Amino acid sequence: RRFGDYLVSVFGPGRRTATPGHPEIEMALIELSRETGERRYLELATFFIDQRGRGWLGGGRFNSSAYFQDRVPVRDASVVEGHAVRALYLTTGLTDLYLETGDAALLAALNRQWHDLVAGKLYVTGGVGARHNAESFGQPFELPNDLAYCETCGAIASVMWSWRMVLATGHARYADLIERTLYNAILAGVSLSGDRYFYVNPLASNGEPELLSRGGCRRKEWHLVACCPPNVMRLLASIGHYLATRDAAGVQIHQYASARIATELAPGQAVALRIESAYPWEGRVRLGVEEGSSRAWTLSLRVPGWCAGASARVNGREVAPARDGAGYLRVERQWARGDTVELDFTLSAHLVEAHPWIESTRGCVAIERGPLVYCIEQADQQNAAVPDVEIDAGAPLESAWAAERLDGVALIRASGWAVDTTAWKDRLYRPVSPAPAPRRRVELTAIPYYAWANREPGAMRVWIPRGPAAAR
Amino acid sequence: RRFGDYLVSVFGPGRRTATPGHPEIEMALIELSRETGERRYLELATFFIDQRGRGWLGGGRFNSSAYFQDRVPVRDASVVEGHAVRALYLTTGLTDLYLETGDAALLAALNRQWHDLVAGKLYVTGGVGARHNAESFGQPFELPNDLAYCETCGAIASVMWSWRMVLATGHARYADLIERTLYNAILAGVSLSGDRYFYVNPLASNGEPELLSRGGCRRKEWHLVACCPPNVMRLLASIGHYLATRDAAGVQIHQYASARIATELAPGQAVALRIESAYPWEGRVRLGVEEGSSRAWTLSLRVPGWCAGASARVNGREVAPARDGAGYLRVERQWARGDTVELDFTLSAHLVEAHPWIESTRGCVAIERGPLVYCIEQADQQNAAVPDVEIDAGAPLESAWAAERLDGVALIRASGWAVDTTAWKDRLYRPVSPAPAPRRRVELTAIPYYAWANREPGAMRVWIPRGPAAAR
Incomplete structure (x- = not known):
């Protein structure tokens, strides 16, 4: 606050005019204004912004x-x-x-x-x-x-x-x-x-x-x-x-994690929820009401954008899991202690592709499972060098929990090929060969991207070239 | 030379020791040494290099x-x-x-x-x-x-x-x-x-x-x-x-262009050649001996690395156009004024591909014709946006001389597709779609890469994504 006051004393209309070289002070001043209720910090932030x-x-x-x-x-x-x-x-x-x-x-x-x-x-x-x-x-x-x-x-x-x-x-x-x-x-x-x-x-x-x-x-x-x-x-x-917000109408859950959320919708209207989930490894989320409040309010639950299918039950009874225009499933009722909501987001490994205008991802796919993006790292591959790898985009992806690997991750196994690049030795360019490059079948093992680079150094890639459809 | 002398006076063993920050002086000093016959410039170059x-x-x-x-x-x-x-x-x-x-x-x-x-x-x-x-x-x-x-x-x-x-x-x-x-x-x-x-x-x-x-x-x-x-x-x-060299054994032609080459193989052994060619647009090169010399010598002619087939005639008589281990066709004879050599390098547009480890060229091909690398620039495309273009690698490439375009170039026409990217609006990533992206047939016109960016600004690419083989 003393620093904020100092800034206000130096900068502003009629005082020094300047534009901060590395934005940050704007949010700090606004936060200070919120904390203190004093508008001059907000005004200085506005001044900086308007310059x-x-x-x-x-x-x-x-x-x-x-x-x-x-x-x-x-x-x-x-x-x-x-x-x-x-x-x-x-x-x-x-x-x-x-x-x-x-x-x-x-x-x-x-x-x-x-x-x-x-x-x-x-x-x-x-x-x-x-x-x-x-x-x-x-x-x-x-x-x-x-x-x-x-x-x-x-x-x-x-x-x-x-x-x-x-x-x-x-x-x-x-x-x-x-x-x-x-x-x-x-x-x-x-x-x-x-x-x-x-x-x-x-x-x-x-x-x-x-x-x-x-x-x-x-x-x-x-x-x-x-x-x-x-x-x-x-x-x-x-x-x-970052998990949740509340307003007078109720509570909004934005991210899923095991947590206890306690707040007041209005003075005297305390509510509390407990969330339990193995998210992001599993798509099941259980919410238990620990404190209700005397009037009806809306529990808003984000349906993740990656989720192709979802189901929801309130106290064991199926409800339509439709997201509204804002992307939330809304349940309004007079919540009471002991009420439960069970969400089930379909969570299966799948391939994503990128906009064709991106040069680096052309002809490639990436593996996702729920909110996690996967990668293939050399340490997990049995008999293929990561730079040589192609994925069979038509083959199924299989997930398996590996408690011992990387502090516990869901591995994803895919089928693919290792391309034989020995014919390329000593050169970068050659006339297009009508024959497909020699390749052999390999199994690929993908790990969550966040977990890479925790073992011995090795090659890694998120985007994996698609093997030839004809080779299937 | 005064500058060279100055450098020699300042730097060297027993004088100042330093490593030049931007190499150039090394070749300059060696060239000066060659011109003057004085070793001290060469020695200073060696000194710098050995630091x-x-x-x-x-x-x-x-x-x-x-x-x-x-x-x-x-x-x-x-x-x-x-x-x-x-x-x-x-x-x-x-x-x-x-x-x-x-x-x-x-x-x-x-x-x-x-x-x-x-x-x-x-x-x-x-x-x-x-x-x-x-x-x-x-x-x-x-x-x-x-x-x-x-x-x-x-x-x-x-x-x-x-x-x-x-x-x-x-x-x-x-x-x-x-x-x-x-x-x-x-x-x-x-x-x-x-x-x-x-x-x-x-x-x-x-x-x-x-x-x-x-x-x-x-x-x-x-x-x-x-x-x-x-x-x-x-x-x-x-x-x-850069066109040719000579030694006691003869003359070596390294690059083809219309030119007259006159030299002495030894004192009194003057030789002269005239080269005529529309290279690189055409693969035919005609060499005429204008001055022979009294003894036999070898005319060495580079067979370009891009050339898949070549023929050669000496005074109208076919000779084997085989390149030796160094990549040259050698013809030894007592050359006389009026002798001719006609070379014919097969020069047709073809596609090249790049090493699979290069990220930016994955799934792409480039067009070459002789020593020229081609590109597609927006100005030449009738009804396709360059970023959307794919090439049909199985369709023939057709070359046509266009005297009016870009000071005269051989255009190459290829068949391809324009991918419809409207479904990608507002996003960069999506689950892989089993259906191929909608695309329509287009004709592509390629120009030599050297000639790009001489008209209105527009997109250009050397490497062109290959369309799906199945779409053919």
Whole structure:
């Protein structure tokens, strides 16, 4: 607060005018304003935000005004651009400002930018910020795998922003992205041991150490630019805050995890729920009401975007699991202690494909199971080198719990081929051969992407080339 | 020479010790030594070269000793690494040193590095240096198309090096790479008008302007770092020097172009040849002897590596067009004025494919015709957007001379499809659909890669996805 007061004393209308070089202060000031009830912090945040778009920042060889999100005024923005963490910390602060002010032009700009993100600049893991250069967003569809930057902090910033978009709009699409990002892009940023960190999170690795412009396959204990490790710690420590919201109408569950949720819908209207689930390994979620309240209220349950089929039972009685326009299953009743809701989200391994305009995923598929994106890592393959692998997209995927592997994961087994690349020795290009390359059948074992790089260094890939349909 | 003398007075054993940060001086000093016959310039070059590998250079955040080719001693080097132009200017100077000294360890190291280049770090255009970051070589198989750096100067450095490897070994593989690089990577660096230049030469473009980390589709009149434009001018002005060599045994033709070659095999043994050809548009080359010499000598003619079939006639009589182990057709006789050699290299458009480990070319083919690599640019497509295009790899390719287009080029027409991507609107990933994406037949028109970006800005790609075999 003293720091906030100091900032207010230095910057603002009639005082110094400046645009912060790394957005963060906006959300901090708005939060301080909420805590203290004092508008001057909010006003200073607004002042900083309204300075943007004058191109005061940037101009160096590498750092343009786009890098600093200073190219266009915030309400005119239509794309996420420049330094990814800066960009999404700013949109996070802007969403906070919208939540305080209801400024419709701001929300419209935020929606345009969020759409730009998910329709062109998002990795399947939820990772953001494709480029090593300037740690920035690339152009739409510029999403290389081996050269992906995907800074852990970028993914965290994405969650922070989407969370506020949940608050602003109540739409499940934002909670879906939070889930995808948490379980994949962010969780991969920290080792299973919890004490080693990735700054850069590639979606493919040749098993070589980290080098300039290319992520490695070994997490480090610390980083020179030390943002990611504490940011991961902070996020994981505050994960409970992302599970649910409440308003006068009831409670909204956005993420599923074993938890106890206790709140008041209104003064004296305490409610409490217990959630039990082996999610994301299983799609079954059990909610038990521990405290009801004297009036009817609505329990809103997100139906995950990845979920192709769901069923729901309230006190053992089947209810239609239809999601509404916002992506939630709503059950309104006068909840009483002992009431139960059982959700069953169909959770089976399946293949996903990527937009044909993305160069790095062409002809490839990725394996997903529930919110988890999978990868194949060399350590799990019996007799195939990861770079040579192709998957048989027509063969079934089989899941099996492996308690001993990687602290316990559901493995996925797929059928595929190992392509014989010996004929390619010493050259990169050759006339197209009418004969298909020699290949042999292999079984592939996939692990959740978050768990990679916890064993000996080795090649890894999320996107797996599809074998020839004719070879089946 | 005064500058050379000054350098010799400052640097060397017992004087100052240093490693040049940007190799170039090595070849300059050796050339000066050749011109003047004074060994001290050669000795200083040797001194500079032998300092390398001590890691004196580098150590900053971005510029490692590998960036400066100062990681390992030159005779221990096995890979091309770091800043591409620096790396290849150094290997060029090292090859000069080998040519002066016959140091076998040096040639062995150069061969290892050349192999590392062509087996893992070379674009199909001959372009080198995949990364924008540090303008450097990537790891093997790291060859993105849209994000390719491929600095024009890197390609020029590659030609300079390979030329000296021709001199050192007499093998056609180096002349093949020179040809590929000249006609594609380098020639694309300058506009048809001759006054606009690319620094960065991507192999795919979305038609957007140049941005940090991504090449554009408009050449510039000049560049802030002004190496490429004059380097192109110098190379094109000296192109005649790369066509042929002579030794006591005869004349070796390495590149085909209409030209007159006059030399002396020995004092008083003048020979002269005239070469006429519409190469690279046509595979026919006619050599006429204008001056013979009194003794027999060998005319060596490179059979291009791209050439699947060739025929040769001497004075109208068919001779076996077999290339020897070095890749040359050799004809020894007492050549007389009026003798003719007619070569016919089968030159037809064909598809090439890339090593399966390269991410950016997976499932794609490129079109080549003779030494020219082709691309499809939006301006030539009638009813298909370049990003949506697939090629029918089973359909014939048809070449047609278009005198009016792009100062005269052989166009190549292919059959393919335009994929309907409307179902992808607003998302990047989706469950794999068993049904093939809707697509319609289109005709594709390809132009030589060197000629792209000379009309209105538009998308371009060298590597074209193969359509589904089943759709044929």
